[in-house]
Amino acid sequence: MTAFRPESGPPSATLIQDLWNTLGRLESALAAISDALCITNNEHLVLWCNQQFEELVSAPRLTLLGKPIEDLIQRLPFEDRRVDLRATFQQHPEVGAIDMLMRKEPISALRIEWSHVTGENPPSTIFTFRDISDQVTLEELRSQQIELISEETRFAISSALCPITGLKMRPSMLRDIEATLAADAGQLRALLLFNVRAFRLINDRHGYSAGDELLAEIARRLKQALRSDDALARMGGDQFGVFAKLSDIEELSAITHRLKGAVESTPFLPATTQAVVELNPQLDAGSAVIRGGQSTPHSLLRAAEMALDRVQRGASSSQQADSDGGQDELRDELAMSSAVDHCLQHNLIPIALQPMVMLETGEPYGFEALARPLTADGIPIPVHRFMALSEQLGLMTQVGELLIRSTFDVFRQGRLAHEGMRLSLNLSPSQFAHSGIADRLVTIAQQFQMPLDLLTVEITETALVADESIMRDEITQLRERGVYVLLDDFGTGFSSLNWIFNVPTDGIKIDRSYTAAVTDPRRRLIMASLANMCRDLGLDVVVEGIETEQHRALLQELGFRKGQGYLFGKPMSLDTISTSRSRPS
Numbered sequence: 001m002t003a004f005r006p007e008s009g010p011p012s013a014t015l016i017q018d019l020w021n022t023l024g025r026l027e028s029a030l031a032a033i034s035d036a037l038c039i040t041n042n043e044h045l046v047l048w049c050n051q052q053f054e055e056l057v058s059a060p061r062l063t064l065l066g067k068p069i070e071d072l073i074q075r076l077p078f079e080d081r082r083v084d085l086r087a088t089f090q091q092h093p094e095v096g097a098i099d100m101l102m103r104k105e106p107i108s109a110l111r112i113e114w115s116h117v118t119g120e121n122p123p124s125t126i127f128t129f130r131d132i133s134d135q136v137t138l139e140e141l142r143s144q145q146i147e148l149i150s151e152e153t154r155f156a157i158s159s160a161l162c163p164i165t166g167l168k169m170r171p172s173m174l175r176d177i178e179a180t181l182a183a184d185a186g187q188l189r190a191l192l193l194f195n196v197r198a199f200r201l202i203n204d205r206h207g208y209s210a211g212d213e214l215l216a217e218i219a220r221r222l223k224q225a226l227r228s229d230d231a232l233a234r235m236g237g238d239q240f241g242v243f244a245k246l247s248d249i250e251e252l253s254a255i256t257h258r259l260k261g262a263v264e265s266t267p268f269l270p271a272t273t274q275a276v277v278e279l280n281p282q283l284d285a286g287s288a289v290i291r292g293g294q295s296t297p298h299s300l301l302r303a304a305e306m307a308l309d310r311v312q313r314g315a316s317s318s319q320q321a322d323s324d325g326g327q328d329e330l331r332d333e334l335a336m337s338s339a340v341d342h343c344l345q346h347n348l349i350p351i352a353l354q355p356m357v358m359l360e361t362g363e364p365y366g367f368e369a370l371a372r373p374l375t376a377d378g379i380p381i382p383v384h385r386f387m388a389l390s391e392q393l394g395l396m397t398q399v400g401e402l403l404i405r406s407t408f409d410v411f412r413q414g415r416l417a418h419e420g421m422r423l424s425l426n427l428s429p430s431q432f433a434h435s436g437i438a439d440r441l442v443t444i445a446q447q448f449q450m451p452l453d454l455l456t457v458e459i460t461e462t463a464l465v466a467d468e469s470i471m472r473d474e475i476t477q478l479r480e481r482g483v484y485v486l487l488d489d490f491g492t493g494f495s496s497l498n499w500i501f502n503v504p505t506d507g508i509k510i511d512r513s514y515t516a517a518v519t520d521p522r523r524r525l526i527m528a529s530l531a532n533m534c535r536d537l538g539l540d541v542v543v544e545g546i547e548t549e550q551h552r553a554l555l556q557e558l559g560f561r562k563g564q565g566y567l568f569g570k571p572m573s574l575d576t577i578s579t580s581r582s583r584p585s
Helices: 012-032 051-057 069-074 085-091 146-159 170-183 199-206 208-225 251-264 297-313 317-322 327-346 383-392 396-413 437-447 461-466 468-480 496-502 512-516 521-537 549-557 574-580
Strands: 036-041 046-049 095-103 108-117 124-131 188-196 231-236 239-245 283-291 351-358 364-371 422-426 455-459 484-490 507-510 540-543 562-564
Touching (some): 036 051, 069 085, 170 188, 170 231, 188 297, 199 208, 199 383, 208 231, 208 239, 239 251, 251 283, 283 297, 327 383, 364 383, 364 396, 383 396, 437 468, 455 468, 507 521, 512 521, 521 540
Parallel strands (some): 364 422, 455 484
Antiparallel strands (some): 036 046, 036 124, 351 364
């Protein structure tokens, strides 16, 4: 008995072939359209684009997938940067269009149109970018802006606005503070100062145009996060000031946290750099509090500057009289910048390995890889400052990959995998900011013949907070390929227990602060509860910071089996490990 098939219908193989042919013709048709096309998901992350869009933003398609469309458009060299694209798309989510001036002479203009695709799940949006330079004149394109620009110019002259950010400058801010304090006697207020970390190095590396773009973007983000009665100004150089009303002194911390978060939450892609650069702006903050009528604007400003200086230097106020105007800080930044360049040029980051042991025997079962960058003079650089500067300069992608390669190379040279030793590798939050880290890590591991079943990846709660959905997908991919995943620095965040249940990790590393206090009966009770919980959940546990035999004995009593710390060995070079791994010191 044969299966029924309509006589007029083609065989299934022919249907499949016809489908492939149709999809191929559709792809060719889309690619042949002269307009640049881009399809995004409902969060405006790029799903597909044609070759014209790749050429428009000067980047290959694979590097564009998953990127926010707003950030990519901001890279285009628009003459007028006042348009807030995110706000525009939010105000008109279904359909819309906007004309943007690219160049005055000769006139170059671009029309951006978008249309929401209905009936799809999940929904998507199609963006079209069309060159309209031959359709408009400069007067037509800017007819509705000339009056505004004229008014802005007159206002800038009278108020001394910053030409880069459009904000008031220091003199205007001080005059406003003086008037406010005089009129509002008794009201609690604060002046907050924010400095952009490594700004001078960003200018040196990427050019002053990129630096100006960054300042304008930081100003925009701060303005969006301000309350209606707060005042914002550019105080000079890379410094911004916010004058805010307080209901009580505790509110100051919340305001500072909100403003810093608004600036530091997402990378920024400058439009004037030749290559795609992701800058990660970071701010240092200092503040001073005053009640109206109690002081002058200049004394308030000086107090805030001293507070900011203490934050940047980590020094007490008594040390500020001998301040050298930031020269020591600049020298440190330049030394670290040179160290970053040296590592990238020589394709190597020095790596030290610290043993992870079984507490009962003290025998190592693996090693944690720790970056140990050096200045040109051979002086060690704190790794957190090295990595932070790499992020601020937009170099974390290159530095992060180099760190992985250097780690795998050291492990391979020591033939530690042949002895069944595990390798534990720390990945920074910014490496998880975009999807694809799992695939990249596996590819590099294969190049260095690193067995995935001996590899452990450690992640911090900071990385999880950045984007839990991306993190979950990347962790799942790593675990499916045999990589072990641990939640590092467990217990230092506000929601560590939540991550145990929400993120599919294999275990945790308990922060050294808990180990240092394990002699405290109350802390020991918490540690015992953690040990029992992880055992019941089938999670692995490694305890960090074990420095004494007393720590070791107490932890064993509580049921912990694995640990790490100076009792068993400090981070050391591969040569030292080769002679000591059978007998940790």
